[in-house]
Amino acid sequence: xxxxxxxxxxxxxxxxxxxxxxxxxxxxxxxxxxxxxxxxxxxxxxxxxxxxxxxxxxxxxxxxxxxxxxxxxxxxxxxxxxxxxxxxxxxxxxxxxxxxxxxxxxxxxxxxxxxxxxxxxxxxxxxxxxxxxxxxxxxxxxxxxxxxxxxxxxxxxxxxxxxxxxxxxxx
Amino acid sequence: xxxxxxxxxxxxxxxxxxxxxxxxxxxxxxxxxxxxxxxxxxxxxxxxxxxxxxxxxxxxxxxxxxxxxxxxxxxxxxxxxxxxxxxxxxxxxxxxxxxxxxxxxxxxxxxxxxxxxxxxxxxxxxxxxxxxxxxxxxxxxxxxxxxxxxxxxxxxxxxxxxxxxxxxxxxxxxxxxxxxxxxxxxxxxxxxxxxxxxxxxxxxxxxxxxxxxxxxxxxxxxxxxxxxxxxxxxxxxxxxxxxxxxxxxxxxxxxxxxxxxxxxxxxxxxxxxxxxxxxxxxxxxxxxxxxxxxxxxxxxxx
Numbered sequence: 001x002x003x004x005x006x007x008x009x010x011x012x013x014x015x016x017x018x019x020x021x022x023x024x025x026x027x028x029x030x031x032x033x034x035x036x037x038x039x040x041x042x043x044x045x046x047x048x049x050x051x052x053x054x055x056x057x058x059x060x061x062x063x064x065x066x067x068x069x070x071x072x073x074x075x076x077x078x079x080x081x082x083x084x085x086x087x088x089x090x091x092x093x094x095x096x097x098x099x100x101x102x103x104x105x106x107x108x109x110x111x112x113x114x115x116x117x118x119x120x121x122x123x124x125x126x127x128x129x130x131x132x133x134x135x136x137x138x139x140x141x142x143x144x145x146x147x148x149x150x151x152x153x154x155x156x157x158x159x160x161x162x163x164x165x166x167x168x169x170x171x
Numbered sequence: 172x173x174x175x176x177x178x179x180x181x182x183x184x185x186x187x188x189x190x191x192x193x194x195x196x197x198x199x200x201x202x203x204x205x206x207x208x209x210x211x212x213x214x215x216x217x218x219x220x221x222x223x224x225x226x227x228x229x230x231x232x233x234x235x236x237x238x239x240x241x242x243x244x245x246x247x248x249x250x251x252x253x254x255x256x257x258x259x260x261x262x263x264x265x266x267x268x269x270x271x272x273x274x275x276x277x278x279x280x281x282x283x284x285x286x287x288x289x290x291x292x293x294x295x296x297x298x299x300x301x302x303x304x305x306x307x308x309x310x311x312x313x314x315x316x317x318x319x320x321x322x323x324x325x326x327x328x329x330x331x332x333x334x335x336x337x338x339x340x341x342x343x344x345x346x347x348x349x350x351x352x353x354x355x356x357x358x359x360x361x362x363x364x365x366x367x368x369x370x371x372x373x374x375x376x377x378x379x380x381x382x383x384x385x386x387x388x389x390x391x392x393x394x395x396x397x398x399x400x401x402x403x404x405x406x407x408x409x410x411x412x413x414x415x416x417x418x419x420x421x422x423x424x425x426x427x428x429x430x431x432x433x434x435x436x437x438x439x440x441x442x443x444x445x446x447x448x449x450x451x452x453x454x455x456x457x458x459x460x461x462x463x464x465x466x467x468x469x470x471x472x473x
Contacts, residue, residue, distance in 0.1 A: 046251050047251075050249075050251055050252045051249075051252065052246075052247040052248070052249035052252045053247060053248040053249045054247055054248070082240065082243055082244055082248070083185075083186075083187065083188050083189045083192075083240050083244055084188075084189040084240075086236070086239055086240060086243060087243055087248045118248070119243075119246070119247075119248035119249045119250055119251065120250055121250055121251065122250060122251055122254045122284070122285070123251040123254070126251055
């Protein structure tokens with residue numbers, strides 16, 4: 001009975017490991033889609049309405065999709081620290097405190113670049129920079145979607161298969 | 172009461188780098204009350220500008236990062252929202268604090284568009300002195316009648332403070348006053364609400380170029396008086412002449428060392444030829460005290 005219970009737990013644990021990989025791939029694609037949409041909102045607010053960055057962040061908290069909204073809320077909450085740290089530093093700290101975005105290193109670099117550009121130039125120059133960053137995020141999103149389609153099934157199957165394999169060996 | 176007196180100075184702390192806020196808030200109360208500006212220069216000890224000169228503030232020299240922080244705080248991290256004023260070298264920070272910058276300018280098509288590197292900043296502390304105009308009002312507006320008045324003084328002489336109180340007084344006297352507040356220093360608008368008391372019958376158009384603002388107020392708000400700060404361009408003068416020709420009275424300020432100094436300048440000759448102003452208030456500083464002198468003006472006198 002105990003051996004059976006142990007085998008079931010091992011199977012479940014292994015399957016969970018596999019499905020967490022699937023979840024991570026889904027989350028990354030979702031975060032990149034949300035960030036790509038957010039860059040579009042930023043561009044409208046900055047280039048069309050000339051809204052100051054704190055107001056842009058308020059808009060993003062309300063309008064950006066999950067999980068990007070939580071990241072922008074984090075940046076907004078850090079604004080009272082301006083004067084001690086610069087805005088790009090606060091943005092970077094907020095990004096590092098946002099593991100839910102599940103971004104890879106190159107994607108994080110693009111996110112930092114967004115923080116470096118935001119509010120730093122005139123509307124026209126920022127528009128060009130935002131277009132470039134949006135294209136980068138679109139590229140990452142396409143890549144993440146392809147990776148999800150390609151690897152999600154494999155992650156789930158590997159998890160379950162690893163569990164079955166261990167159970168067979170141990171039983 | 173002391174809190175009220177030092178409120179303007181305390182507000183400027185919000186646009187200072189953190190390291191400077193402690194020394195600035197520890198200044199004696201009379202320093203805070205009299206302070207006109209805070210001056211920050213890279214590599215130098217910061218200073219607070221008092222009527223009798225600069226006094227050091229803290230012990231640590233200013234770094235380029237400090238000035239970057241001031242720039243971010245004053246612009247609310249939004250160059251795109253203040254690019255028009257940056258091109259003229261200053262930003263009006265929340266609360267009506269004008270922050271002037273100096274450094275390496277970036278120039279496009281022969282015009283300054285901003286700064287590549289900032290080396291100095293001057294944070295001007297606005298003063299709201301209710302009653303500042305009490306002494307001059309009966310002479311400038313005898314029997315409560317409306318007239319067009321020009322306020323003249325050298326930079327930092329208290330023109331905007333006097334203009335603000337004249338606007339407030341006229342508004343409380345029941346006059347409709349419209350303010351074209353290009354630099355946001357007169358009303359210090361925040362979320363559509365003036366942070367300075369300009370009276371119950373005052374309409375404010377801020378962040379709009381003065382000349383356009385004057386004409387827009389003339390068309391849209393049916394004012395009895397239009398007030399503007401610092402006439403500097405021929406366009407401003409032209410708009411003032413148009414408003415005066417429509418029967419609106421004007422309150423305006425100008426940099427100058429008295430009326431004779433103004434008469435040397437083309438812009439004011441244009442205004443004097445049109446007899447736009449009925450009188451002028453010249454502000455002089457005598458032993459650290461502001462003295463207002465009123466002069467009647469005729470055609471050709473400003």
